[in-house]
Amino acid sequence: MQLVQSHSSKFSWQTLPWQQFAPWLIPAALIVLWQILAQIGIISTRILPAPTQIVEAAIRLALSGELVRNVVVSLYRALAGFLIGGSIGLSLGVLNGLARRAELLLDSSIQMIRNIPHLALIPLVILWFGIGDSARIFLVSLGVFFPIYINTFAGIRSIDPNLLEMGRVYGLSRKQLFSQIVLPGALPNMLVGLRYALGLMWLTLIVAETIAANSGIGYMAMNAREFMQTDVVVMSILLYALLGKLADSIVRTLERWWLPWHPSQQG
Amino acid sequence: MSAINYTKSDPVNVTSGAHVVVQDLSKSFGNFQVLKGMNLEINAGEFVAVVGKSGCGKSTLLRLLSGLDTPTSGQIYIDEQPLGGLNPFARVMFQDSRLLPWRRVLDNVTLGLKYQSQQRGQWALQEVGLADRANRWITQLSGGQRQRVALARALVSQPRLLLLDEPLGALDALTRLEMQNLIETLWKEQQFTAFLVTHEVEEAVYLADRVIVIEDGEISLNLSISLPRPRNQGSAEFAELKMRILDQILGRPRQLERDVSALPAFQS
Numbered sequence: 001m002q003l004v005q006s007h008s009s010k011f012s013w014q015t016l017p018w019q020q021f022a023p024w025l026i027p028a029a030l031i032v033l034w035q036i037l038a039q040i041g042i043i044s045t046r047i048l049p050a051p052t053q054i055v056e057a058a059i060r061l062a063l064s065g066e067l068v069r070n071v072v073v074s075l076y077r078a079l080a081g082f083l084i085g086g087s088i089g090l091s092l093g094v095l096n097g098l099a100r101r102a103e104l105l106l107d108s109s110i111q112m113i114r115n116i117p118h119l120a121l122i123p124l125v126i127l128w129f130g131i132g133d134s135a136r137i138f139l140v141s142l143g144v145f146f147p148i149y150i151n152t153f154a155g156i157r158s159i160d161p162n163l164l165e166m167g168r169v170y171g172l173s174r175k176q177l178f179s180q181i182v183l184p185g186a187l188p189n190m191l192v193g194l195r196y197a198l199g200l201m202w203l204t205l206i207v208a209e210t211i212a213a214n215s216g217i218g219y220m221a222m223n224a225r226e227f228m229q230t231d232v233v234v235m236s237i238l239l240y241a242l243l244g245k246l247a248d249s250i251v252r253t254l255e256r257w258w259l260p261w262h263p264s265q266q267g
Numbered sequence: 268m269s270a271i272n273y274t275k276s277d278p279v280n281v282t283s284g285a286h287v288v289v290q291d292l293s294k295s296f297g298n299f300q301v302l303k304g305m306n307l308e309i310n311a312g313e314f315v316a317v318v319g320k321s322g323c324g325k326s327t328l329l330r331l332l333s334g335l336d337t338p339t340s341g342q343i344y345i346d347e348q349p350l351g352g353l354n355p356f357a358r359v360m361f362q363d364s365r366l367l368p369w370r371r372v373l374d375n376v377t378l379g380l381k382y383q384s385q386q387r388g389q390w391a392l393q394e395v396g397l398a399d400r401a402n403r404w405i406t407q408l409s410g411g412q413r414q415r416v417a418l419a420r421a422l423v424s425q426p427r428l429l430l431l432d433e434p435l436g437a438l439d440a441l442t443r444l445e446m447q448n449l450i451e452t453l454w455k456e457q458q459f460t461a462f463l464v465t466h467e468v469e470e471a472v473y474l475a476d477r478v479i480v481i482e483d484g485e486i487s488l489n490l491s492i493s494l495p496r497p498r499n500q501g502s503a504e505f506a507e508l509k510m511r512i513l514d515q516i517l518g519r520p521r522q523l524e525r526d527v528s529a530l531p532a533f534q535s
Contacts, residue, residue: 160365162361162363162365163365163367165335165365166359166361166365167378167379168335168353169333169335169353169357169358169359170358170378170379170420171353171355171379171424172378172379176379180367180378181367184367184369184370185367185369187369259369260404261368261369261370261371261404261405261406262368262369263406266404266406
């Protein structure tokens with residue numbers, strides 16, 4: 001046993017750096033290639049500025065305070081929309097998952113609305129809310145609502161009825177059945193919904209901010225386009241990628257915390 | 268629930284088995300009558316096994332005893348009290364272990380316990396020989412270990428009636444033998460009333476004080492097994508009882524009587 005343990009710890013010590021660096025190898029190589037191609041003039045800086053120029057642009061905007069201000073505004077819109085749409089999606093998903101009558105009443109209406117691409121509503125939303133923050137928050141809420149709703153609903157419905165029956169025989173109350181069997185059983189699906197929702201949250205926000213806004217990352221990009229500041233445009237796009245990656249990492253961390261039992265978290 | 272004293276400090280305290288009376292019990296699903304006016308008495312602490320072809324109604328009887336289903340007509344009495352709703356004295360062990368994968372082994376065992384759950388859960392795991400697996404996830408256990416956890420979960424509240432719904436059906440032959448011995452040992456130690464539904468005639472004869480054959484919703488054979496424990500599956504008496512039950516289930520003429528009586532042991 002001792003031998004096996006020391007062997008396995010040596011094994012993981014050797015593989016750990018590789019596992020940490022491997023995902024970054026291709027992006028790093030692409031950036032190096034990009035820098036070289038830009039410097040020897042194969043890529044025109046007006047089409048795609050070199051990575052160093054983008055970093056310079058980021059530093060310039062950070063120093064002027066413009067970068068932080070726009071990022072904060074975008075984050076606020078994203079989070080507000082996420083909280084509103086997410087909480088409505090979660091509550092309706094739980095309600096319809098638990099009660100057949102509620103499902104009968106609500107689900108087909110929800111499915112009808114879901115089949116309208118929410119970005120197609122932009123003209124209507126602008127008419128309703130003007131071009132203020134409420135229009136963008138409304139759109140983000142709508143985008144976030146459906147993945148959370150559908151996956152919560154599906155998660156609750158996929159619970160093995162045999163487990164619920166077992167819970168009843170073992171004397172669990174309705175409340176305990178919900179908190180000890182339904183909720184933990186639906187959690188993997190709910191986190192899948194969360195991941196999709198966060199993706200849609202950024203997507204919706206980008207579109208909403210590029211079409212009509214006077215602040216935010218999307219506005220910063222559109223504004224820079226007018227002045228041919230390609231470096232700022234590319235930086236804004238990279239910023240979205242970074243924030244999207246951050247949101248994804250948060251979900252992964254939640255999965256590690258909440259689903260330690262799940263096959264996806266083992267081995 | 269008042270009969271089970273949760274404040275007892277020593278979880279090994281024995282509670283006596285439940286006395287069960289089934290009176291004119293019928294159960295229909297739509298037009299299909301699964302149980303037809305069944306009458307049955309099970310003494311406190313008795314081990315009764317029910318065998319029969321699939322669809323004969325044996326699992327339905329178990330579900331009625333657990334209170335998961337309600338009878339169409341007739342009544343079940345537990346210690347002279349009519350059963351209405353879930354049976355608070357009973358625990359069920361299912362064929363599929365029905366453990367919660369999001370709980371560790373010990374937390375599965377203590378499901379639904381209100382008092383001293385950690386201590387009593389450890390005790391139950393010790394009884395089934397899995398005390399060292401308390402902190403494992405369910406997915407890390409073998410099929411036999413999962414059923415042992417399910418048995419611990421059933422026994423932790425010291426039920427007065429243990430309902431076993433083909434609990435060993437999905438296990439391999441060797442693990443099944445181990446589990447049969449474990450169930451017998453725990454039954455002798457804790458003296459609960461046991462009701463085992465199985466399609467394994469050998470298992471029924473090995474474990475039960477009495478084997479009941481159900482055919483088309485009625486009891487067609489009610490046979491006491493008085494062989495001394497632990498039973499020897501290889502003995503002629505064991506084989507005779509087993510064949511008698513099989514003949515009844517399969518509707519074979521009792522030609523066996525002749526064959527067995529030809530054996531030297533039966534010629535006295």
